[in-house]
Amino acid sequence: MAQAQIGIIGGSGLYKMDALKDVEEVQIQTPFGAPSDALILGTLENTRVAFLARHGRNHTLLPSELPFRANIYAMKQLGVEYLISASAVGSLQAEAKPLDMVIPDQFIDRTKNRVSTFFGEGIVAHIAFGEPICKNLANILAEAIASLNLPEVSLHRGGTYVCMEGPAFSTKAESNLYRSWGATVIGMTNLPEAKLAREAEIAYATLALVTDYDCWHPEHDSVTVDMVIANLQRNAINAQKAIQETVRRLRQNPPTSEAHTALKYAILTNLTQAPTATKEKLALLLKKYL
Template identity: 45%
Template sequence: MTIGVIGGSGIYEALPLESTRTEDVSTPYGEPSSAVTLGELAGREVAFLPRHGEDHQHTPTDASYRANIYALKSVGVDRVISTNAVGSLREDLPPRTLVVPDQIFDRTKHRQPTFFGDGMVVHMSFAEPYCPALVSHLASAAEDATDADTATQEGGTYVCIEGPQFSTKAESEFYRGQDWDVVGMTTIPEAKLAREAELSYATIAGVTDYDVWKDDSEVSLQEVLANAAANQDAINAVVEHAIRTMPDDFESEAWSALEGTINTPAEAIPEETRERIDLLAGEYLE
């Protein structure tokens, strides 16, 4: 197995990877946010990629989502652990809580959510946007790897906004009215693309703020950065434990997600498109 990790540089620096090497990966979707770093942990190969680049230079909208997922797929990744900083929409999910969501509401506007198109139509199920098997494993790792002072929650809805601005008060109150749990800027289109690439994908999200709905708290970059730093050790511990305890017999329905989803006859798909998506869907077009 090769386990992909998408997150900030703090994750990479904390993981005790051995025999590390970097690999520059070119993709049909442009350049990834960074080179892929590969190494070994507990006998498992790990591939790390920073979502926003090594110097956090890419906005949530402009991050190289398609290239990043394609690059991980190309180096043999079959499951992805993502990390996110999020705002809380609930009083009982205070800053420094860890959440492993199982649902998404997409409020993004300007992102490319698919590898396909250009003469190839794919309609894929996305009812369970995070891989249930990996959600369960991450949640168990969060329970086992954190101390009594770190609250964790399995399940919940992550509403993904465009950014880079934070929510308005009206938006924040609307999200709360839907009984959603956390708000962030980066799980879409990452989760959609991971599903199209037939990768098992789930995230561990660290709460950094109460968004702007709480009367005595209005989110700021300074608050987000301070609480993100405070969450870092706990998230690092969860990711490392999840890798160390990944079952050898782990199975994911995501690994066959493309089966029966291609609506365009293979002979009608332009050759250029077929070449571009060969890594992702070539076996279904033979």
């Protein structure tokens, strides 16, 4: 199977990477089923990358329907070591304006119906997740964005991403609660990805693209669907520039990441006595520890 060191997951509005060359579609099956869509392998900045449209290229999957495990496992099957996840978000703070970019370093989990681990069925693992984003990858992403001087875009380094279940947006009471917690943005997808990427020993960073203010904002009711769609489209253009520059920098100097050895002390089960079927299912994750 073709390989790629860098993976890109595109969220709402980002369904393809226009700058990809030598493109091929790869249909992948994993022990956890099929990913959201075919993975697109292509060359970006002289580097092979794998791109996946998180909700499918025609946006057919609700956040709660996403095959998170299949998506991350497929990236692992392709050899991905660094994963950049672009995600549309609502802002919980006045300073994070529509069209801004946020690189959060923390998450709060408000999901209810997500499976966020590869483990179980006879093998127990508990990853360390106090720092859920790879700091080195996030720094490269931030430096890449800063170097572009994108018009109308302010970059916010750090912050907390609230991951909600959806598909309905927050009530005002919830929105104000999250603000009282000091959270920065709200979305529906990135926390399961971050947990699974850590279990798969893939360095992960979120590029959160602000489309609008969440419903706490006094002017929120004046936001129209047309405005949000226009912001999604502009965000997608800016995200592609940011990702392309990040890939260029990653190619030149791929960083070390604690994520790359995340399972070293995480597996509690004696693997010599674990169920054979589960070891086979998770062979890609476990092979260096067997």
